[in-house]
Structures are given as C-alpha cells and as structure tokens.
Amino acid sequence: MATPLGPKAEDALDFLATDTLLADDEIMMRDTIRRYVEDKINPYVGEWFDDGTFPHEEVAKACGDMGLLGMHLEGYGCSGSSAMMYGLACMELEAGDSGLRSFVSVQGSLAMFPIWAYGSEEQKQEWLPRMAAGTAIGCFGLTEPDSGSDPSSMRTNAKADANGDWILNGAKMWITNGSIADVAVVWAMTDEGVRGFVVPTDTPGFSAPKIERKVSLRASVTSELIFEDVRLPKDAVLPGVSSMRGPLSCLNEARFGIAFGAVGAGRACYESALAYAGEREQFGVPISSFQLTQQRLVDFMTKVQQGTLVAYHLGRLKDQGTLGPAQVSFGKRQNVRMALEVAREARSVLGANGITTEYPVVRHMNNLESVYTYEGTNEIHTLMMGQAITGQNAFT
Ligand code: TGC
Ligand code: FAD
Numbered sequence: 001m002a003t004p005l006g007p008k009a010e011d012a013l014d015f016l017a018t019d020t021l022l023a024d025d026e027i028m029m030r031d032t033i034r035r036y037v038e039d040k041i042n043p044y045v046g047e048w049f050d051d052g053t054f055p056h057e058e059v060a061k062a063c064g065d066m067g068l069l070g071m072h073l074e075g076y077g078c079s080g081s082s083a084m085m086y087g088l089a090c091m092e093l094e095a096g097d098s099g100l101r102s103f104v105s106v107q108g109s110l111a112m113f114p115i116w117a118y119g120s121e122e123q124k125q126e127w128l129p130r131m132a133a134g135t136a137i138g139c140f141g142l143t144e145p146d147s148g149s150d151p152s153s154m155r156t157n158a159k160a161d162a163n164g165d166w167i168l169n170g171a172k173m174w175i176t177n178g179s180i181a182d183v184a185v186v187w188a189m190t191d192e193g194v195r196g197f198v199v200p201t202d203t204p205g206f207s208a209p210k211i212e213r214k215v216s217l218r219a220s221v222t223s224e225l226i227f228e229d230v231r232l233p234k235d236a237v238l239p240g241v242s243s244m245r246g247p248l249s250c251l252n253e254a255r256f257g258i259a260f261g262a263v264g265a266g267r268a269c270y271e272s273a274l275a276y277a278g279e280r281e282q283f284g285v286p287i288s289s290f291q292l293t294q295q296r297l298v299d300f301m302t303k304v305q306q307g308t309l310v311a312y313h314l315g316r317l318k319d320q321g322t323l324g325p326a327q328v329s330f331g332k333r334q335n336v337r338m339a340l341e342v343a344r345e346a347r348s349v350l351g352a353n354g355i356t357t358e359y360p361v362v363r364h365m366n367n368l369e370s371v372y373t374y375e376g377t378n379e380i381h382t383l384m385m386g387q388a389i390t391g392q393n394a395f396t
Contacts, residue, residue: 064134111138178223259331
C-alpha cells in the first residue's frame with residue numbers, strides 16, 4: 001500500500017484529522033453551529049465588543065431554535081444531546097466569542113442544570129421549557145464581593161419567617177446574564193446549610209446593576225445581584241440539595257463546556273494568524289515564508305490540536321459516565337492556558353493590526369483573561385488536581 005502523503009495546506013486547521021474521531025451526526029451538528037457563528041456572529045461581534053453590547057434576545061432565540069440551551073438535559077423541551085455534542089457546540093460558539101459561549105453555558109449548565117437536577121416538578125415545568133426555547137433567561141449567583149474562590153464563605157443568607165416564607169439578604173458579584181435574566185438561581189446560607197433558590201428577577205427587593213468598565217468579555221452582560229429582604233415563597237428553594245455539593249456540581253457541567261470552548265477560541269486565533277501571515281508581505285515576501293513565523297504557526301497548530309484531543313477524550317468519558325471533577329479541572333485548566341498562550345502570541349503575528357478589533361485575536365485574548373479566572377481560577381484547578389494526585393488538601 002502506498003504511504004499516504006499526509007496533511008497539506010488545506011488540512012492546516014485539522015492537521016491530525018481529529019474529525020475522524022467524531023460520528024457523522026456530531027460533525028453535522030458542529031458544522032451547523034459553525035455556519036451560524038460565521039454568518040450571524042463573526043461579522044458583528046467586534047462591534048458588539050467595542051460598544052459593550054450583546055443582542056441577547058436575538059441570540060437567545062437563535063440558540064433556542066438550534067436546541068443549544070440546556071442541550072445536554074433530557075425532557076422539559078431540552079434536546080437530550082450527548083455531552084460530546086454539548087462540548088462541540090461550546091467549541092464553535094467560543095470560536096466566535098467567549099461571551100457567546102458564556103451565555104449558553106450559564107443558561108444551560110448553571111441556571112437550567114440545577115433546576116433540572118435538584119428542582120421540584122413545579123419548578124421544572126415553570127422554567128425549563130421557556131429557558132430551553134430562549135424566551136426566559138437565567139443566571140447563577142454563587143460568587144460574592146468577599147467570596148470568590150472560596151464560595152463556602154458566602155454571606156448571602158436566607159431565613160425562614162413565621163409563615164414559612166424565605167427572606168433573602170446579601171449580594172452576589174460578577175454574575176453573567178444578571179441584568180438580563182428573568183430568573184436567578186441564587187445560592188445562600190440557611191440554618192440547614194447552603195441551599196439554592198429560584199428567584200424571579202421581578203421579585204421586590206431584587207436588583208441587578210450591570211458592571212461597567214470591563215476590558216474583557218465586553219460582548220457579555222456581567223452584573224451584581226443585590227437582595228434586600230427579598231421575600232420568597234416556601235417552595236422557591238431547590239428541594240434536592242442542601243450543601244456546597246449543589247453549586248459545585250453545576251460548575252462541573254460548565255467547566256466541561258469551557259474545556260471545549262477554549263479550544264474554539266484558540267483555533268480562531270490560529271486561523272486568523274495563519275491567514276494574515278499568508279497575505280502580509282514584508283521584505284518582498286509573505287511573512288509566512290519566514291522560519292520564525294512558521295515556528296509560531298506550527299506551535300499554535302500543535303497546541304490547538306492537543307487541546308482538541310483532550311476535549312474529545314473528556315467528552316467520551318463524560319458520555320460513558322466516568323468523568324470525575326479533577327479530570328474536568330485538567331481540561332479547563334490546560335485548554336484555557338493553551339488558548340491564552342496561542343492568543344497572546346498570535347496577536348503579535350498580526351503586528352500593529354493585531355491590537356485592533358478589526359481582527360478577532362485581541363478580543364479573544366482579552367476574553368480569555370476572564371475565562372482563566374472564572375469557573376475556578378487556574379490556581380484553584382491546579383490545587384484540585386494536586387489534591388487528586390497527592391491526597392493532600394493545599395487550599396488553606
Ligand atoms: P468541599 O468541602 O471539598 O466539598 C463540599 C461538598 O461539595 C462536594 N463537591 C463536589 N460535588 C460535585 N462536584 C464537585 N466538583 C465537587 N467538589 C466538592 C463534596 O463532595 C462535598 O459534598 P457533601 O455532600 O459531602 O457536602 O468544598 P469546598 O467548599 O472546600 O470547596 C472546594 C473548592 C475550592 C474546590 C471549591 O470551592 C471551588 O471549586 N472553588 C472555586 C469557585 C468557582 O469555581 N466559582 C465559580 C463561580 S460560577 C462562574 O464562575 C461562572 S462563569 C460563567 C460563564 O460566564 O461562563
Ligand atoms: P479570588 O478568589 O479573590 O482570587 C484572587 C487570586 O488569588 C487568584 O489568582 C486566585 O487563583 C488566588 N487564590 C485564591 N485562593 C487561592 C488558594 N487557596 N491558593 C492559591 N491561590 C489562590 N461567578 C458566579 O457565581 N456566577 C457567574 O455567572 C460568574 N460570571 C463571571 C463572569 C466574569 C466575566 C468574571 C470575571 C467572573 C465571573 N464569576 C461568576 C466570578 C468568578 O467565578 C470568580 O471571579 C472566580 O471564582 C474567582 O474569584 P475572585 O475573582 O473573587 O478571585
């Protein structure tokens with residue numbers, strides 16, 4: 001048999017033929033979302049980032065129509081897709097912008113998942129079908145001004161009054177979708193431990209001012225949540241969980257999506273640098289003909305392909321039901337670091353043009369600074385993996 005010739009220029013974006021690891025229906029769904037991002041997001045997202053806006057109604061409807069909201073959940077209008085499909089969707093959305101993937105992650109993994117996993121039948125019926133369709137938007141309130149990496153130190157509290165109603169007081173910080181949400185899943189300390197509350201955002205005493213002056217994730221809404229004697233009915237609590245296991249289990253879902261999403265952002269930066277280097281001429285030749293540029297491009301390609309393999313492997317483990325939280329940390333930590341390294345170096349391949357939002361690279365680079373910090377900082381994931389391999393807790 002003749003030796004295959006191997007990858008050529010047209011294979012530059014999938015050098016190791018990682019598509020051969022995917023089933024036909026996975027590729028079809030992935031390509032549908034890729035086309036959506038290319039047609040409806042990429043031409044506009046630089047301007048959204050410049051203006052600090054995000055057309056959430058339009059995006060929510062489109063994502064609802066494509067079945068992307070809560071897509072890995074079963075029933076209640078959700079698509080019941082595999083974990084791998086959910087990961088592939090995150091990869092394509094984040095190739096557009098991390099803010100787009102954040103919107104979908106928060107809706108599906110952080111707001112819908114706890115209602116689906118721990119909610120009452122009434123809570124599920126009330127919220128999940130509308131959230132899956134994109135006609136109701138959710139947010140997830142765990143982080144507080146003084147309680148970030150250590151959420152168990154939260155001060156937000158809910159106390160039952162004589163009628164059995166809950167009275168919620170406190171504040172959450174850095175909450176994606178906060179000001180545009182119809183419902184907030186809020187984690188608060190109670191006499192029985194940490195409980196989750198389903199809080200309609202029009203409840204008196206609830207407010208969600210938008211956080212301004214961000215230089216990262218500008219095409220995404222980030223907010224504070226303030227609770228001033230917010231009175232909630234007895235059945236606003238999620239009945240299925242009463243410990244930190246509740247919020248932390250939601251984070252596993254969203255972190256898994258980020259392990260895929262970051263690869264998309266890294267891939268978009270590599271693709272942009274590769275195209276630019278082929279067209280830009282200096283010293284009478286394309287800059288892609290310089291050995292030093294080729295070394296950078298090959299490094300980007302290698303890193304993105306390695307990240308893809310890690311993500312696909314985690315996807316298969318999750319679908320087999322064997323993926324543990326420390327393995328999710330491996331994917332989130334490694335792939336976000338990888339994407340940030342690629343983005344920073346790709347930015348410089350574009351020279352001065354690389355500092356403008358005419359090209360996607362500096363936008364991805366700035367976004368990835370948030371992704372590096374949220375859903376467990378790089379250091380927190382290091383310590384989670386350190387604990388897994390040594391058996392020692394080094395958090396304090
Ligand atoms: P610890 O004492 O270890 O455990 C408390 C309970 O939780 C259980 N548990 C988990 N369960 C499921 N999945 C996990 N990953 C779990 N980790 C712990 C544990 O078994 C125990 O259960 P039980 O039933 O015995 O009570 O917990 P700890 O409080 O010491 O926390 C450890 C630590 C530091 C790892 C955790 O606090 C942590 O992950 N910190 C990072 C905080 C974080 O990631 N925040 C993210 C906020 S949301 C966000 O950033 C959204 S960005 C969204 C976007 O726009 O995309
Ligand atoms: P800190 O916890 O104060 O950490 C500061 C530094 O100290 C970090 O480098 C950290 O790694 C390090 N550090 C902390 N503890 C240790 C330790 N034990 N050992 C070594 N180093 C340590 N939260 C939500 O609940 N919902 C959301 O929707 C949400 N969306 C977000 C959107 C954006 C754009 C951003 C930026 C954040 C969002 N967050 C959200 C908050 C995010 O989860 C927190 O920012 C994150 O968990 C870190 O908390 P912190 O910012 O308070 O940093």
